[in-house]
Amino acid sequence: MTPATTERSDADRLRNDVVDELTSKGWLTTPEVEEVMRRVPRHAFTPGASLEEAYNAYGAVVTKKDEHGVSISSVSAPQIQGMMLEQAAVKPGMNVLEIGSGGLNAAYLAELVGESGTVTTVDIDPEVTERATRLLVENGYPQVNVVLADAAEDFPGRGPYDRIIVTAGAWDILPGWREELTDGGRLVVPLRMRGLTRTIDFKRVGDHLESSSARVCGFVPMQGAAAHQEELLLVAGTDEIGLRFDDGLPADPSQLDNAVLTVREEMWTSVTVGLQEHVDTLQMYLATVLDGFCVMAVDPDLDTGLVAPSNRYFSLATVEGDSFAYLTTRRTEDDEHVEYGVHAFGPTRQKLAQTVTEHVRTWAKEHRGGPGPKISVFPAGTPDDQLPGERVIDKVHSRVTLSWHSVETTVES
Structure with a gap:
């Protein structure tokens, strides 16, 4: 076997091992997501990383650091990518927007939407979009629209979207993220609330968003107009x-x-x-x-x-x-x-x-063992008497509410 053939064989084995691990632990549960994670060569989108680093089930691959050595761009761990893809429930023919690019997740999305669907991926960093464009073309996904923009202020104009997936840590929900969703569409976003980050699957219901699931996660923070410092x-x-x-x-x-x-x-x-x-x-x-x-x-x-x-x-x-x-x-x-x-x-x-x-x-x-709170997002300025929940978190563009129900009440309902 040639070195290239050996590397390809090792990559295939490691990729399948990762998916096997995630399915056995319950992190992956849908055959559609499992299939695309077995098919797309993750290591091809993490140049400079070893195969072992690329196929670490629970480890992100850092692709860029700032002048202080802090990670500002990365390819998320397979566990996190699979989790968010399952939360998004992307179907063939959908129009999908990814905010925070890199290439790999866009390739997964392109596989999920198929030939009848469209994928747009946007990032604020020209170095990231240039790399994503190159890697997507090299690996057979030239149809993905790669856009250089700050998605907090400027949308690529290809909406409305059936799904919007944010792959950077967000402190706020921007108005465009809700407005560019179809009614009933889903926004999957790692949202920071009071210092805690959860990747949340939101469904658009009229003028607001309602959560369906929330999972623990960690992401590099958003840059640009949506940046926020503790x-x-x-x-x-x-x-x-x-x-x-x-x-x-x-x-x-x-x-x-x-x-x-x-x-x-x-x-x-x-x-x-x-x-x-x-x-x-x-x-x-x-x-x-x-x-x-x-x-x-x-x-x-x-x-x-x-x-x-x-x-x-x-x-x-x-x-x-x-x-x-x-x-x-x-x-x-x-x-x-x-x-x-x-x-x-x-x-x-x-x-x-x-x-x-x-x-x-x-x-x-x-609440122990229960599903956690219902999380809703309303536009900033929504009157208090129109907000549900025990806690209201006011942000610049939105008002986030947390509503709790006891485990007994949840089971009964």
Whole structure:
């Protein structure tokens, strides 16, 4: 066998191994998506990456970094691509728009829509669109429309679309994304809400969007007009402990200046979860019910042990006036579960710890194992009395609402 033949054989084997892995774990469930992921040569769209890197089921391939070494463009992991394609439920003959290009996902979409459908992929970066154009042509997909544009401001004018798939992390839902959808069409987007990102399958219902599913994911953030930066609050007088807020800092951050000088309050919830249990609904529930919700991170090089989260890089936290609290865990005696606990600092630390503890217990009783909240997106300016849900997240162009139903209610309905 020639080296080229050997490489092709290895790529085919690795590609099928990845799909086998994803189907066995339940990440892929539809034969249409499974078929196109077996057919399209993923490695051909990740030049510079080894076959092992290209066919890592759970790893993205970074294709571009900024001057600080931060990833700004990548080919998503097979797990994420398959998940979003299944959420989109693309059918033959559809008109599909992809926002955030690279080539590979557009090739998958071209296979799914077939000869009677159309695919347009748009990106803000000319280097990305040039690469995508070249790779699509080289691999047999010259029919894909590759457009250089900022999809937050300028649409390619080929709508309306049956499906719009956003492959970059979005903080807001732009008006055009809804307006360019057919009624009943789907928008699949990794949406950041209060610091948590979920890839959500939205269906257009008149003037708003309603979610059908939401999955945990991670994406490089959008650039251009839709870019949004979190705000950081340092609470220890150094860079050791940072609280990241997605929707603006507390009204008076200085109230927390002396919080870490108090004794740490520790309270345990009696709520235990298995080591492999999915708890993404707990994250979303706390983001819904806690007004001061944020994410805490600890610099490992400066860590003095003042706080003791189970994850130094990402811990659910909240601020209330002059106090803050965060969620942590400890192993149970059987070493197969962890128990949730709350640590709090500040003058009202005991009260705040109790509040968070009760919310964790409510989640365990009413929402654990459930589908999570119903997420709806309405245009900015929609009156409060026309919005459903327990939490409204105001963004620049939209108002996002989260509505919860107990597991019992969900089962009954």
